[in-house]
Amino acid sequence: MPRFIVFSVGLLTSVLGSAFTGLAMGVWVFQHTGSATQYSITLLVSLLPGVIFGPLAGALVDRWNRRVLLIVSEAVSAVPVLVLALLYSAGDLQPWHIFVFVGIQSVIRAIQLPAMSASIVLLAPPEQVARANGVVMLAQALGNTVGFAAGGVLYLLIDLNGVLLVDFATFVFNMAILAIIRIPQPPRSDAGQTGSGGLIDEIRAGWRIVATRRTLVTILLFSAALNVSLGYADAMLTPLVLSFASAAALGIVIACMGVGAIAGSLALATWGGPRRRVIGLAGFAIPLGLFLCLGALRPSIPLIVVAALGFTFCFTIVDGTSRNILQVEVEPDVQGRVFATYNMVGGAVLASSYLLAGPVADRLFEPLLLADGALAGSVGAVIGVGPGRGMALLMLLIGVVMLITAVVASQQDSLRRLPDRPVRKTAEPVSESEPATAPSNRVVS
Structure with missing residues (x-):
């Protein structure tokens, strides 16, 4: 399980950073506009784009290298955070900028969540998958509790700009973690071969x-x-x-x-x-x-x-x-x-x-x-x-x-x-360079 442990450290760091930013941006929107409706729009925009993009995201996860996909998704998430920090420093940040950022993050999560879930079985042996899920869910639970609480404290101490820069640093850290670990490619199965083809065909196959x-x-x-x-x-x-x-x-x-x-x-x-x-x-x-x-x-x-x-x-x-x-x-x-x-x-x-x-x-x-x-x-x-x-x-x-x-x-x-x-140890998944039968x-x- 060493690779999974390293993977989970990067995940926890990224989740905490995103929790810091999520709370701070919601507070900033409400304080800046005084509108509960605007705040509700932020919550809605954080959900709907990912729902709509979900089927395509799943096909991309199965088609592309999952480690590369996770690294790219972290990079795509980091860039808007840096842009928001620059806009805030220049005094030009507007609520609609937050809405766009939250929408982008929703789409990225639609890719990251299935990629992460589908990678766990490749990093942990079958008898340890249930425990590995517990570790991942622990990271998410800490983000929703410690992360939000710390985000409120950080917002008071270093303002929205500082929170955004902290979040950017967590993305960079997780990208470094993902760059040094190996996530094996999944073996080709009959179901995967039957569903291969164009993106639309692969979505239908799913x-x-x-x-x-x-x-x-x-x-x-x-x-x-x-x-x-x-x-x-x-x-x-x-x-x-x-x-x-x-x-x-x-x-x-x-x-x-x-x-x-x-x-x-x-x-x-x-x-x-x-x-x-x-x-x-x-x-x-x-x-x-x-x-x-x-x-x-x-x-x-x-x-x-x-x-x-x-x-x-x-x-x-x-x-x-x-x-x-x-x-x-x-x-x-x-x-x-x-x-x-x-x-x-x-x-x-x-x-x-x-x-x-x-x-x-x-x-x-x-x-x-x-x-x-x-x-x-x-x-x-x-x-x-x-x-x-x-x-x-x-x-x-x-x-x-x-x-x-x-x-x-x-x-x-x-x-x-x-x-x-499963409770008995079975063989590890094949490596990226070793195709095998499912x-x-x-x-x-």
């Missing part, structure tokens, strides 16, 4: 690989259903907490979510997840629904803190298990397209949930649990009435939907027949 394998379809539908619930829960959390508690209390809840994600990542990195992968996928999704229901029962910060910790811990196990299944069971030379397909569907579902959650809560659920609402005397007697309790009811229903989704998924033969997580690692269908 969709066919997913659509014609029952296990992949089941996992895709399962992940999409969880993302619908996750999107609503994510959008509702902040207004739900602020409906009865302070911003400081919200900060505690968000920090606990980060702690849960870090704990889940550490568990994956050391344990690897359940040997029966259907348990890691559907089994750990059952408490996801239970924790959502728990957090919605009463307007209580301790209750929500417990729910937040448990939810993010279990979600990390579910996400890591899903990645592991794709990495081990799908041929390495088509993983770029498969991961891009999953990322695109997941991003589209999240975006739609973010857009719908607010109107559904405000116009439908909140009026039901006001003091004179239609459900005040029934449901309100259990979870309370007043501002925010309609959102709590929506959260409760989302938890029930997640529970049903997990139970249905756990009964699917395509998931129950998944082989146990190993037998097809998905059970």
Whole structure:
């Protein structure tokens, strides 16, 4: 695993730098414009371009050398950061510059995420892939917690310009790391040869690989259903907490979510997840629904803190298990397209949930649990009435939907027949100069 460890050090550095910049730019846009709408545009632009570009990105990942692609994507990410720093120094930085930069970063992430996920199986032996995923997810969790917190401190100490220059330095560092490690080329498989041709043909082949394998379809539908619930829960959390508690209390809840994600990542990195992968996928999704229901029962910060910790811990196990299944069971030379397909569907579902959650809560659920609402005397007697309790009811229903989704998924033969997580050492992937026949690692269908 030495190459993977070096790879993960560069990844952590880059993720932290991007977290610094992400927070600082969002704060700068809001302070510069005073507009929550402008800030929301920044969030939307950070998501949609990558969703649209996803299928093409997956085909490029499978077609090109993944190490070179990662180096080039880091370089392309670094240049706009430097341009923004120069514009800021000259006093010419405008919000639309930030929007363009965020859009470029979204497209770059659409390439980097499948390239990174598809490279892990080439750097780590099969029995260590689950733990390797835990390390990668730990880096991402640290970026979302330590990175954002440090980004706020850095913004106060060295201003946006300094944060941008720090981010630029992290890109350069990660490019140096990628330049010195070797990421083997994946062996050619029957699926890869069948799907080769022009870019359009390769994009179609990626969709066919997913659509014609029952296990992949089941996992895709399962992940999409969880993302619908996750999107609503994510959008509702902040207004739900602020409906009865302070911003400081919200900060505690968000920090606990980060702690849960870090704990889940550490568990994956050391344990690897359940040997029966259907348990890691559907089994750990059952408490996801239970924790959502728990957090919605009463307007209580301790209750929500417990729910937040448990939810993010279990979600990390579910996400890591899903990645592991794709990495081990799908041929390495088509993983770029498969991961891009999953990322695109997941991003589209999240975006739609973010857009719908607010109107559904405000116009439908909140009026039901006001003091004179239609459900005040029934449901309100259990979870309370007043501002925010309609959102709590929506959260409760989302938890029930997640529970049903997990139970249905756990009964699917395509998931129950998944082989146990590999535990015996197998051969390393072939090197870049050694073409070989693809190993037998097809998905059970």
